[in-house]
Amino acid sequence: MWEDIGDRNHGNLFLLLKSNVTMYYSDRHGIERPQISFEMIKRRIYGLFKKFERKGYFQGAFGYDCVDNGVVYGDKEMTFKEYLDIELNLQIDFSKMDDFLSLDEGNLFNLIEFFYINISKPTDSYYHNFGDCGLHVHESDYDEGRTEFQTELNKILPYYEKEIFLNSDGHIENVDVDLRERISTASVGQSNFFTFIPSVFDKPVEDPDENLVSVMMPFSMEFNQVHLTIKEACSESSIICKRVDDMWENSILIQDIFKLIYISSIVICDFTNKNPNVFYEAGIAHTLGKFVIPITQNMEHIPFDLRHHRCVTYLPNGEGLGELKTKLIERINFLKRKL
Structure with missing residues (x-):
C-alpha cells in the first residue's frame, strides 16, 4: 500500500556545483535572481x-x-x-x-x-x-x-x-536548456535546473530514454522474485527495465550505475534491509531530477531523510508481490503520461 510521507520541495536555483555560490535569501526561498x-x-x-x-x-x-x-x-x-x-x-x-x-x-x-x-x-x-x-x-x-x-x-x-x-x-x-530538461524527468515544465560539472563520473554520451526504467536494489537471491515482479510490471507497462547487471560497459561499476540512472526516465529503488548502495544510488537519481519510485518490505528501513517521500510497501510472498506489481504498473503508467 502507499504510505503518505510528504511532498517534494523544488527550489528555483541555478547552481554550478563547483561554484561555491553563497546561498542568499532569494536562493534559500526559491526566488530567481x-x-x-x-x-x-x-x-x-x-x-x-x-x-x-x-x-x-x-x-x-x-x-x-x-x-x-x-x-x-x-x-x-x-x-x-x-x-x-x-x-x-x-x-x-x-x-x-x-x-x-x-x-x-x-x-x-x-x-x-x-x-x-x-x-x-x-x-x-x-x-x-x-x-x-x-x-x-x-x-x-x-x-x-x-x-x-x-x-x-x-x-x-x-x-x-x-x-x-x-x-x-x-x-x-x-x-543547454533542452538537454537539462531531458535529463531531469521530475521537473518537466519547470524552469528549475542544475548544471553539473562532475568530478567523479563521466557524462554519458547517450541522452535519457523516456522508455527506460532502472532498478536499484540489493543483489541477493532473496530479491530474485522481487526483481522478476518489477520486470513484469515494466513489461506490462510497455517500458524497458534494466538493472546494472544487465550491462557492462565500464571497468568501474559505479560509472555503469551512474550511466543507467542518467539515461533512465524512472528509477525504482528498493530500500529493504537499508542497503547503503541503494541509498547512494537514490541520491544520484534525486539529484539528476529523475522520477523515483521507492519500495520497501519494511517502512522502518526508510531513513529519516527519505521519509518525506511516498513509498510503496510490499510483502515478499505471492500475494504481496502481486500487489507490488499492480501498484508499480499504476505508478509507472501515471509517470509515463508526464514524460
Whole structure:
C-alpha cells in the first residue's frame, strides 16, 4: 500500500556545483535572481580581473615591473599586453574601465578564456616596499588559479541573459536548456535546473530514454522474485527495465550505475534491509531530477531523510508481490503520461 510521507520541495536555483555560490535569501526561498545585461556583465568581469591582478595572479605568466630590476618576465617571456596582442589581436588599456566596456561579446569571451589559460595562484611572493614597487611573485600554481577564477566567474556568467558558464576546460559554453530538461524527468515544465560539472563520473554520451526504467536494489537471491515482479510490471507497462547487471560497459561499476540512472526516465529503488548502495544510488537519481519510485518490505528501513517521500510497501510472498506489481504498473503508467 502507499504510505503518505510528504511532498517534494523544488527550489528555483541555478547552481554550478563547483561554484561555491553563497546561498542568499532569494536562493534559500526559491526566488530567481534577475538576469543581468551585457553591460553589467562587462563591469563585473572587469572588477574580477582587477581583483586577481592586484593579487598577482597573472605574474606567473607575464611577470612584473620592478624599480630595481626592470621588467621581470614570467613563463610567457612577454608582457601581458604583448601576449594579448599576439594571441587575440586586442589592444586594450586595462587601467581604464571604458576600454573594457567597449568590448563586444566575441572579444569579451575570448578574453575570459585568455584569462583562464594564463592565470595562476601565487605560492611564493613578497611585497617590494622600496618605492612602493608592489607584489612580486616567484612561484605560482596554474591549476589552483584556474579553479579559483572559474569559481568566481561562474558566480556571474549564469545570470547573463544568454545563460553561459565557464567549463573546466576553460571554454565559455551555453547552458543547454533542452538537454537539462531531458535529463531531469521530475521537473518537466519547470524552469528549475542544475548544471553539473562532475568530478567523479563521466557524462554519458547517450541522452535519457523516456522508455527506460532502472532498478536499484540489493543483489541477493532473496530479491530474485522481487526483481522478476518489477520486470513484469515494466513489461506490462510497455517500458524497458534494466538493472546494472544487465550491462557492462565500464571497468568501474559505479560509472555503469551512474550511466543507467542518467539515461533512465524512472528509477525504482528498493530500500529493504537499508542497503547503503541503494541509498547512494537514490541520491544520484534525486539529484539528476529523475522520477523515483521507492519500495520497501519494511517502512522502518526508510531513513529519516527519505521519509518525506511516498513509498510503496510490499510483502515478499505471492500475494504481496502481486500487489507490488499492480501498484508499480499504476505508478509507472501515471509517470509515463508526464514524460
